[in-house]
Amino acid sequence: MQPDLLERSAESQNLAWLENSSLEMLTRVLIDKVAGETAIVSSFGAESAVLLWLVVQIDKDAPVLFIDTQMMFQETLDYQRELSDHLGLRNVRVISADATEIRRNDVFGRLHLKDTDACCHLRKVVPLETALEGYEAWVTGRKRHQSASRADIRPFEVDEASGKTKINPLLHWDRADIEACFAAHDLPRHPLVADGFTSIGCAPCTAKPIAGADPRSGRWAGQDKTECGIHVVGGRIERVAS
Numbered sequence: 659m660q661p662d663l664l665e666r667s668a669e670s671q672n673l674a675w676l677e678n679s680s681l682e683m684l685t686r687v688l689i690d691k692v693a694g695e696t697a698i699v700s701s702f703g704a705e706s707a708v709l710l711w712l713v714v715q716i717d718k719d720a721p722v723l724f725i726d727t728q729m730m731f732q733e734t735l736d737y738q739r740e741l742s743d744h745l746g747l748r749n750v751r752v753i754s755a756d757a758t759e760i761r762r763n764d765v766f767g768r769l770h771l772k773d774t775d776a777c778c779h780l781r782k783v784v785p786l787e788t789a790l791e792g793y794e795a796w797v798t799g800r801k802r803h804q805s806a807s808r809a810d811i812r813p814f815e816v817d818e819a820s821g822k823t824k825i826n827p828l829l830h831w832d833r834a835d836i837e838a839c840f841a842a843h844d845l846p847r848h849p850l851v852a853d854g855f856t857s858i859g860c861a862p863c864t865a866k867p868i869a870g871a872d873p874r875s876g877r878w879a880g881q882d883k884t885e886c887g888i889h890v891v892g893g894r895i896e897r898v899a900s
Contacts, residue, residue, distance in 0.1 A: 673838045680712050680827040683813065687797065688717050693814070693823040694794025697721045699786065701799070702738040703858040705836050707745075707845040709799040709828055714745045722750045723789050723796075727781040728760070729767065729860040733849040744846050753789045755781050770862050781860075787820060795823035801831050804857070 686692045698713055700706045700722055713720050724738055742750050763769065763780050770777040790796055796817075802809050817824045831839075840847065850858055854866045 669834075669838060673835060673842060676831055676835055677712065677839070679830075681715060683825070683827045684712055684716050684797070687795070687825055687827075688713070688720050693825060695792065696795040696797060696823075696825070697723050697790060697793045698797045699723045699725075701725070701859065702734055702741060702848070704848050704851050704856055705801075706799055707741055707847070708831070708836055708839045709797070710741065710745055710747065711839070711843055711845055712827070713797075714747060718746050719749050721793075722747055723786065724750060724752050725782050725785055725789075726752050726754045727860050728754055729770070729781065729862060731850060731858065731861045731864070734858060737846075737848050741846055751789065753785045755785050759784070770860070774863060783819075790820065790822065793822065795825055797825045797827065799828055800826050801828050801836075 687696050698709070698720055700710060702724055710722065713722070722742075726735065738750070738752070741747075759780060764777065769780065800808050800811055802811060811826050811829050813826055813829060815824045815826070816822075839845070848855075848858060855864065856867045858864055
């Protein structure tokens with residue numbers, strides 16, 4: 659067999675292995691409920707279609723939680739609807755911070771300019787904590803390749819803040835694997851990917867990645883902050899090592 663054919667065959671087998679491994683984990687989680695009642699948490703960002711495609715192979719009615727911080731790119735809001743329709747997701751729940759709390763703590767929408775941690779806590783962490791009441795576990799799309807702070811994540815973890823099980827079925831996927839899955843299944847892409855964005859959160863705190871840095875380097879660029887506060891280690895929001 660020609661070298662290029664061998665390479666394509668190996669890539670195809672690698673993708674099949676990854677998909678089957680992730681599907682097996684998700685089946686145990688969503689059908690067998692090995693971790694109890696479980697929700698999917700999705701940002702509907704640059705790579706989100708892969709996890710959601712896997713989910714619909716198992717259960718189109720699985721609860722999918724999307725946090726609309728009310729500071730999202732319009733492209734993300736449009737993509738959430740487009741991707742949900744494309745995949746046939748039947749149980750997407752759009753959640754947001756309580757309007758009274760927004761008026762009390764960030765009436766002018768400028769909290770992120772002075773305290774990004776407080777803004778993330780108000781608009782993402784608290785709404786998610788509320789939405790996860792009644793669930794014992796939640797599925798994330800985190801991958802080890804995304805940043806140094808995610809390099810050691812495990813398939814099943816205990817979330818320090820909530821005490822719930824956090825499940826990472828894509829931890830072994832790298833960027834090439836993600837791209838292969840998009841191509842193999844003709845998955846629609848987030849519109850901002852074409853503009854060079856590789857990790858997409860709230861509009862005021864998202865930029866294109868820094869050249870030569872990890873895919874999440876455009877998030878809170880110029881700060882030591884690497885996570886919104888949903889993922890906590892040692893009781894603290896994960897940050898870049900000094």
